[in-house]
Amino acid sequence: MKNTIFIALILLAGILTSCGSVKYFGIETFTPAEITFPETVETVVIVNNAVPQPKKPGYKYTIMGVEQDTTHMVADSALYDACKALGEAIADQPFFKDVRLYNDAVRQDEFFFQDTKLTPDQVETICDESGAEAIISLDRLLFNMEKDVFPFGEVMAGTIKVQSTAVLRAYMPGRNNSMATIYLTDSLFWSEGASNLRTLDSYLPKPEVALRETAAYLTSGAYRNFVPHWEQAQRWYYTNSGTRWKQASAFAAKEKWEEALTIWQSIYEAQTNKKSKAEAAANIAVGYEMVGKFNEALDWAKKSLALFKEQTSDEKDSNVALLTLYEQVITSRIQANNKLNMQFGKE
Structure with a gap:
């Protein structure tokens, strides 16, 4: 199921990228083992x-x-x-x-x-x-x-x-x-x-x-x-021709996620256009994931999805589909992070 989600994310990101509105990038995620050994096993x-x-x-x-x-x-x-x-x-x-x-x-x-x-x-x-x-x-x-x-x-x-x-x-x-x-x-x-x-x-x-x-x-x-091991995954963020959007994208391209987050949050607060607001919220979700704040990422993914849904009744809308999948990915990462903490004896 997890692999299916990642593949779907790649395909959807590719579709949106062809319109020039999304940039996607590869990351490595630390994934727990299927089997959890007791901490005493060395x-x-x-x-x-x-x-x-x-x-x-x-x-x-x-x-x-x-x-x-x-x-x-x-x-x-x-x-x-x-x-x-x-x-x-x-x-x-x-x-x-x-x-x-x-x-x-x-x-x-x-x-x-x-x-x-x-x-x-x-x-x-x-x-x-x-x-x-x-x-x-x-x-x-x-x-x-x-x-x-x-x-x-x-x-x-x-x-x-x-x-x-x-x-x-x-x-x-x-x-x-x-x-x-x-x-x-x-x-x-x-x-x-x-x-x-x-x-x-x-x-x-x-x-x-x-x-x-x-x-x-x-x-x-x-x-x-x-x-526990590393696995490759795909992520993305929305882009725009506006100056602040370009600045945030430049920071994201250099993996300066804190700086990108600051700009995306200011864009979100200033926006009245629901589509742009939804895109900014989605970017904030990705930014929080990149700095390891998975619960915040899930909250912003839900905000973005709700805003996208307000603009269409089409359940197959590419933005709605992408954020629905991303919400599942972040939920899985939260669960995986909890399991990793158990496997490394941090609970």
């Missing part, structure tokens, strides 16, 4: 609790439409790469004091398709051995790989598609169940061409390499679920 350990997928299932290789029956893939190293990539991505964020990688695979059974949680006893043992207060565990990792080789004009073409799904969980000692479960799914695709099969085979990754790269790609983005 060290986490990444654990491989999955069973490697056997060589045959999930791998289909065809040459000119004929399926090959001597193919296989090896997934053992992919499990390690998945854990390593996740651990490195989490460690890159300045949140936990230490992120460790548990050396041993936990499960010894052969039920690779089965999603099995760590038991409370296993959680206690792993935390004692690793010195961690919490565990992030890879509880299942599955692949489906398709390799296809076919003639394409005067060359041989080859494609590899690897689809992967994973289950991640967070655990803490003293709990009968996991803290949260994260389901991941993604895919990677390769395409090459060559004059003959041998050369083509050297261009395309080996099955094991394709699995390892897909596993690392899949889990490396999952850090967002476990640590």
Whole structure:
């Protein structure tokens, strides 16, 4: 939902910009993790609790439409790469004091398709051995790989598609169940061409390499679920040909938001034109967001939206739509800020 809001903001801002009335810009917002660990958790350990997928299932290789029956893939190293990539991505964020990688695979059974949680006893043992207060565990990792080789004009073409799904969980000692479960799914695709099969085979990754790269790609983005992180977003402000508007825009372009706010507030107070007043109120909302005053930003976004609605009965009006979306974004930021305070122990 959040991504949909941001995309809609970008599209609406683009429409208004084409009329020369809006300038938009990129920002980074600090976003809380999906999972909130207790403040006492300073060290986490990444654990491989999955069973490697056997060589045959999930791998289909065809040459000119004929399926090959001597193919296989090896997934053992992919499990390690998945854990390593996740651990490195989490460690890159300045949140936990230490992120460790548990050396041993936990499960010894052969039920690779089965999603099995760590038991409370296993959680206690792993935390004692690793010195961690919490565990992030890879509880299942599955692949489906398709390799296809076919003639394409005067060359041989080859494609590899690897689809992967994973289950991640967070655990803490003293709990009968996991803290949260994260389901991941993604895919990677390769395409090459060559004059003959041998050369083509050297261009395309080996099955094991394709699995390892897909596993690392899949889990490396999952850090967002476990640590606060930065995300890109779009914002905008209205412009006008008036001198004071231009001065405020110049300050905003230089990220001098306090100065821009002062001018926009004076414009708002002096305006009798409701449209200009609504635009000034919208700019004040953005300005307050940029200086971290999210509640004030929400108040001014509501004022702006009310003024725009007074001027039209069209619910699809671009200004009404833009401010409606922005009000949702600011509401989400207030909620996110409260969650961040919890995650950093500020409450």
